[in-house]
Amino acid sequence: MSGDKDLDQLKKEAVAKAKAAAAAKRKAKEQAESGAKEEVSPAGDDLAKQKADAVAKAKAEAAAKRQAKEEAESGAQEEPPTADDLAKQKAEAVAKAKAAAAAKRKAKEQAESGTSDEAPAAEATGNDADDLAKKKAAAVAKAKAAAAAKRKAMGQSEPEEEASAGDDDLAKKKAEAVAKAKAAAAAKRKAMGQAEPEEEAPAGDDHLAKKKAAAVAKAKAAAAAKRKAMGQAEPEEEASAGDDDLAKKKAAAVAKAKAAAAAKKKASEGGAASGDDEKAKAIAAAKAKAKAAAAAKAKAAGKGAAAADTPEEPKQPSPNQKYLDKYVEIIQKHLGEDVLEDSYINNLSKDVPTLVAKQDSYYKIAEFLKFNESLSFDYLSEIHGTDFETHMEVYAHLYSYKNRQSVALKVKIDRDKPEIESLARLWAGAEWPECEAYDLLGIRFTGHPDLRRIMLGEDWIGHPLRKDYEPYDVEV
Amino acid sequence: MIRTEEILLNVGPQHPSTHGVFRLVLTLDGEVITDAKPVIGYLHRGTEKIAENLQYTQIIPYTDRMDYVSAMTNNYVLVHAVETMMNIEIPERAEYLRILAMELNRVASHLLWWGTYILDFGATSPLLYAFREREMILNLLNELSGARLTFNYMRVGGVKWDAPEGWIEKVRDFVPYMRKMLVGYNELVSGNEIFLNRTKNIGTYTKEDALNYSLSGVNLRSTGVKWDLRKDEPYSIYDRFDFNVVTRDAGDAFARYECRLEEIEESLKIIEQAVEQFPQDGPFMAKVPKIIKAPKGEAFVRIEGSRGEIGCYIASDGKKEPYRMKFRRPSFYNLQILPKLLIGENISNLISILGAIDIVLGEVDG
Numbered sequence: 001m002s003g004d005k006d007l008d009q010l011k012k013e014a015v016a017k018a019k020a021a022a023a024a025k026r027k028a029k030e031q032a033e034s035g036a037k038e039e040v041s042p043a044g045d046d047l048a049k050q051k052a053d054a055v056a057k058a059k060a061e062a063a064a065k066r067q068a069k070e071e072a073e074s075g076a077q078e079e080p081p082t083a084d085d086l087a088k089q090k091a092e093a094v095a096k097a098k099a100a101a102a103a104k105r106k107a108k109e110q111a112e113s114g115t116s117d118e119a120p121a122a123e124a125t126g127n128d129a130d131d132l133a134k135k136k137a138a139a140v141a142k143a144k145a146a147a148a149a150k151r152k153a154m155g156q157s158e159p160e161e162e163a164s165a166g167d168d169d170l171a172k173k174k175a176e177a178v179a180k181a182k183a184a185a186a187a188k189r190k191a192m193g194q195a196e197p198e199e200e201a202p203a204g205d206d207h208l209a210k211k212k213a214a215a216v217a218k219a220k221a222a223a224a225a226k227r228k229a230m231g232q233a234e235p236e237e238e239a240s241a242g243d244d245d246l247a248k249k250k251a252a253a254v255a256k257a258k259a260a261a262a263a264k265k266k267a268s269e270g271g272a273a274s275g276d277d278e279k280a281k282a283i284a285a286a287k288a289k290a291k292a293a294a295a296a297k298a299k300a301a302g303k304g305a306a307a308a309d310t311p312e313e314p315k316q317p318s319p320n321q322k323y324l325d326k327y328v329e330i331i332q333k334h335l336g337e338d339v340l341e342d343s344y345i346n347n348l349s350k351d352v353p354t355l356v357a358k359q360d361s362y363y364k365i366a367e368f369l370k371f372n373e374s375l376s377f378d379y380l381s382e383i384h385g386t387d388f389e390t391h392m393e394v395y396a397h398l399y400s401y402k403n404r405q406s407v408a409l410k411v412k413i414d415r416d417k418p419e420i421e422s423l424a425r426l427w428a429g430a431e432w433p434e435c436e437a438y439d440l441l442g443i444r445f446t447g448h449p450d451l452r453r454i455m456l457g458e459d460w461i462g463h464p465l466r467k468d469y470e471p472y473d474v475e476v
Numbered sequence: 477m478i479r480t481e482e483i484l485l486n487v488g489p490q491h492p493s494t495h496g497v498f499r500l501v502l503t504l505d506g507e508v509i510t511d512a513k514p515v516i517g518y519l520h521r522g523t524e525k526i527a528e529n530l531q532y533t534q535i536i537p538y539t540d541r542m543d544y545v546s547a548m549t550n551n552y553v554l555v556h557a558v559e560t561m562m563n564i565e566i567p568e569r570a571e572y573l574r575i576l577a578m579e580l581n582r583v584a585s586h587l588l589w590w591g592t593y594i595l596d597f598g599a600t601s602p603l604l605y606a607f608r609e610r611e612m613i614l615n616l617l618n619e620l621s622g623a624r625l626t627f628n629y630m631r632v633g634g635v636k637w638d639a640p641e642g643w644i645e646k647v648r649d650f651v652p653y654m655r656k657m658l659v660g661y662n663e664l665v666s667g668n669e670i671f672l673n674r675t676k677n678i679g680t681y682t683k684e685d686a687l688n689y690s691l692s693g694v695n696l697r698s699t700g701v702k703w704d705l706r707k708d709e710p711y712s713i714y715d716r717f718d719f720n721v722v723t724r725d726a727g728d729a730f731a732r733y734e735c736r737l738e739e740i741e742e743s744l745k746i747i748e749q750a751v752e753q754f755p756q757d758g759p760f761m762a763k764v765p766k767i768i769k770a771p772k773g774e775a776f777v778r779i780e781g782s783r784g785e786i787g788c789y790i791a792s793d794g795k796k797e798p799y800r801m802k803f804r805r806p807s808f809y810n811l812q813i814l815p816k817l818l819i820g821e822n823i824s825n826l827i828s829i830l831g832a833i834d835i836v837l838g839e840v841d842g
Contacts, residue, residue: 348561349775380690381778382787382804395789397776401687401701404708408776429690432812436842440524455517455841464525465800 318345323405324353330374331355335364346408352397354408362394362411363421369398369407370426376402380427385418385437387466392418392443396430413443422448440465482510485823489518493596493827496837500814500830504823512818514811519841527801532558532632532768535801540626542805543839545588546782548574548581548617551630553803556711557777557788558632561770569758570634571713575750576647577620577629579743583654584613585782586736586743593733593831594665597674602665609657612650619643632768634761648751651744658740666737675730679817679829682727689813692806693784694739695833697723698731705780716753717746729832736834769796783807783834807839 328343339361346354357365369377377398386393396409413420422445423430434445435454442463445451453460461472488499497518503511523542527535532554539550552574559566566574591606614624619640621629629636665671683699696703704721706714722738724731770792778787787804810833817829 346774348771348773350560350777352776379687381692381785382776382789382802384789384802384804386791386800386802388791395774395776397778397787401703427690428688429809429812432808436808455520457517464522 318347318351320345320351320353323407327353327355327369327375327407330372331365331368334372335361335368339365341412349408352406352408354410357409357411359411359413359420362409363423366396366398366409366423366426369409376400377405377407378402380423380429381406383423383430383433383437385441385443385465387415387441389415389467391415392441394420394437394443396423418443419446420444421446422451424448439463442466480506487826489515493830494837495592495831495835496840498835498837498840500826502818502823502826507823509818509821509823509826512815514814516808516811516837516840519837521841523842524801524803527798529797531796532770532798535798536630537626537628539803540628541838542803542842543585543781543783543786543807543836544625545836546581546585547625547627548577548629549779549781549786550803551627552578552712553777553779553781553786553788555630555632556779557775557790558768558770560777561773561775561790561792562632562764562768564633564762564764566712567634567759567762568755569638570760570762572750572754573620573635573639573760574630574712575714575717576747576754577617577627577635579746579750580613580616580647581627582743582782583740583747584610584617586740587613589736589834590661590733593834594671596827596831597671599665599671602661605657605661605664609654612653616643616646616650619646631761633764634759638760644751644754647747651748651751654744655741658737661737666734672730674825674828675733675832676726676728678729678825679821679832680726680728681813681817685813685816686727689816690809691784691813692809693781694732694735695784695810695813697721698735699727700725705778705785709778711777711779714746717749719743719745729828732832732834767796769794770798778804781806783836783839784810803842805839805842807833807835807837808842811835811840 324343324345328340331339339358340355341358342356344354346352355365369375377400379399379401380396381399382395382397384395386395391412392415394411394413398407398409399405400407411420418441420443422434424434424445425447431449432454434443434448435450435452437443438445438448438451439453439455439460440463452458456464462469464471483504485502485504486499487502488494489497491498494500499515499518501513501515502509521541523538526538530538536551536554539554540547542550558564587606587610591603591610594602617627617629618624620643621627621637623629681699683701686696686699686701692703700723702721702723705711707719707721719742722735722742724735770790772792772794774789774791776787776789778785780786784806785804786806787802789800789802789804790798791800793799814830814833818826821829
């Protein structure tokens with residue numbers, strides 16, 4: 001709590017400072033402009049005017065401050081809402097933001113159009129019978145601007161969502177809320193002194209898809225920053241937010257990093273050994289680079305096989321090799337040559353024969369494994385999903401009580417559109433585990449009798465076991 | 477004229493017969509259950525997500541909290557998965573200590589089930605007897621690990637502590653005592669007519685159902701499937717012991733009751749043999765790297781826990797934390813069959829059926 005208070009204090013101070021600075025600026029401008037016209041006007045008059053201005057401004061500032069404080073307080077009160085209150089509050093917040101944005105625009109327009117009445121309503125005409133609503137709006141706008149300034153002062157680029165007017169579609173609101181939460185989280189991290197990758201602010205664009213993409217990009221960037229902060233050398237993922245060939249880029253980045261590391265090492269070695277043998281160094285660096293590039297290439301090529309690598313040169317064939325050969329043979333005989341993406345013995349996992357199915361033949365193979373007389377894998381021991389960042393994967397461990405043999409069936413699915421046929425029609429035992437995978441990873445199992453968020457509940461935002469998951473918490 | 481209507485009955489999430497935070501939404505037509513919808517997740521702590529940011533040794537205490545009635549087997553499945561990936565040879569003494577700890581824990585777990593299951597029917601005294609014996613086991617495990625429930629005892633490569641002096645003798649003395657008590661248990665409950673009426677032919681399912689619903693452990697063996705991972709895919713040193721896989725063919729609640737009670741006897745057999753074979757000295761920890769890093773790749777291992785098959789899947793990218801960790805939690809799988817068993821049953825059989833599945837909610841919710 002005390003940390004929050006400190007932050008508040010800091011914020012307030014920042015606001016005050018920003019205000020003072022803005023006021024000074026304005027004053028200087030005013031003076032410069034009026035000075036051009038009224039250079040010879042009596043000083044006393046000027047002074048009186050300035051004084052009045054100052055008083056009015058001070059008043060307005062105080063009002064704005066109060067407003068800001070109130071807002072902050074009401075915001076604090078808003079924090080722990082009950083589930084059905086949330087939507088309402090969200091809507092309110094959005095409405096407020098919109099109003100504020102409108103007010104802001106208005107104020108801006110006024111400021112731009114009226115060089116003569118430089119001081120906008122709330123400031124100069126503080127004692128006039130100006131209508132209250134306008135003042136309030138202006139104050140809110142100011143508070144918002146102040147908040148923005150505050151955040152800016154803290155080094156965060158503001159996503160300027162307030163500017164988005166119009167659409168009151170719920171999904172959008174949700175997306176906004178998520179984005180805001182993310183931004184807040186980012187700010188927090190920032191405050192904690194972590195380096196933040198550049199976030200481009202998609203200013204004032206009310207196109208939903210774009211926004212969503214931006215939010216995702218941000219989340220990714222945040223996640224990347226997090227990882228970075230944890231000391232892991234990370235390829236520049238944030239750059240490839242909308243990019244298709246992630247793997248390629250990653251590989252390139254890895255190659256770069258490797259080359260750099262190699263060069264560094266080499267450099268240090270060279271420095272220790274022979275002082276200024278620059279040529280040799282350069283050659284070494286080039287060599288390292290080439291090596292890294294080659295490695296990256298190899299890696300990129302082998303990326304298809306991804307997480308589980310086939311044993312390059314098995315010293316002695318696994319005792320389960322004959323089973324694997326048998327499964328593959330029977331499957332290919334009955335279902336065709338191209339239903340399997342890969343098949344290998346997983347040496348790390350007690351030599352379990354592992355089949356990697358192609359996405360469109362996954363269900364077919366599972367069905368075949370269950371019902372084929374000579375295979376009869378009648379028991380589903382386990383099914384779960386994994387997010388490998390380049391793709392999602394579903395892993396099922398089957399067992400045949402008749403043949404006393406295990407097999408692992410895997411399938412890779414598209415991470416952006418994680419959808420795969422459900423096995424619940426074959427094994428009723430797959431029902432809940434598939435719900436779990438849906439809940440925690442967002443994999444949709446088509447043909448599932450009752451796909452629901454079994455652990456977290458339907459109102460949970462995001463899928464926690466995804467690697468880019470950012471927790472959304474109304475209280476943060 | 478009699479007015480009839482369906483009643484929606486909410487059982488739990490706080491209800492003594494659910495043995496934890498488990499909710500069941502029942503639709504009743506008179507006394508007959510027409511629909512049952514289990515609601516879970518009240519105890520979901522995100523163990524798998526947490527594990528992704530922890531080193532392997534740091535994950536072990538989290539496994540204690542999954543099946544908190546039988547934490548030793550949970551400990552074991554994790555270290556077993558890592559050891560399988562790293563291909564670590566475990567010292568003899570550590571293997572025996574593990575076996576003793578796991579089997580003692582299995583007995584304690586079955587005792588807790590036995591006591592509370594009978595308690596659900598309204599018989600209070602069996603629980604006291606069961607807890608008396610369970611307490612002795614917990615004391616033994618406490619001496620071994622320093623904790624009564626959340627042991628945190630196993631490590632990758634061995635166990636954390638050697639057995640204290642005199643511990644093996646205490647375990648040896650416990651076996652005949654427990655055997656004697658088991659006779660008493662059977663005399664007290666197993667032939668009781670009220671008990672038989674409430675368990676025989678209640679919650680019956682077939683072998684095919686059991687396989688279809690991915691049931692494991694006693695829930696599977698009570699339908700006649702002779703399957704025990706300790707016997708059929710022996711891990712650790714289970715192949716050195718002579719014990720039976722207990723099965724029944726009836727597939728009802730009473731069959732599961734009988735299986736569990738007899739499994740206590742089989743576990744005692746294993747404990748007895750392990751005590752006999754227990755190596756006089758030797759290390760209780762293998763030589764393992766200070767920072768444990770599973771090699772790149774993935775592994776899925778499964779062991780026979782107290783409630784069924786506990787599985788552990790690790791996908792590693794070669795770092796000291798797992799990239800993805802997944803536990804196959806037997807209670808989660810076993811509970812799936814509940815709606816099928818309940819629909820069409822009389823509501824008074826609900827407790828008998830649910831209790832016989834033997835769930836631990838920490839494990840269901842993960």
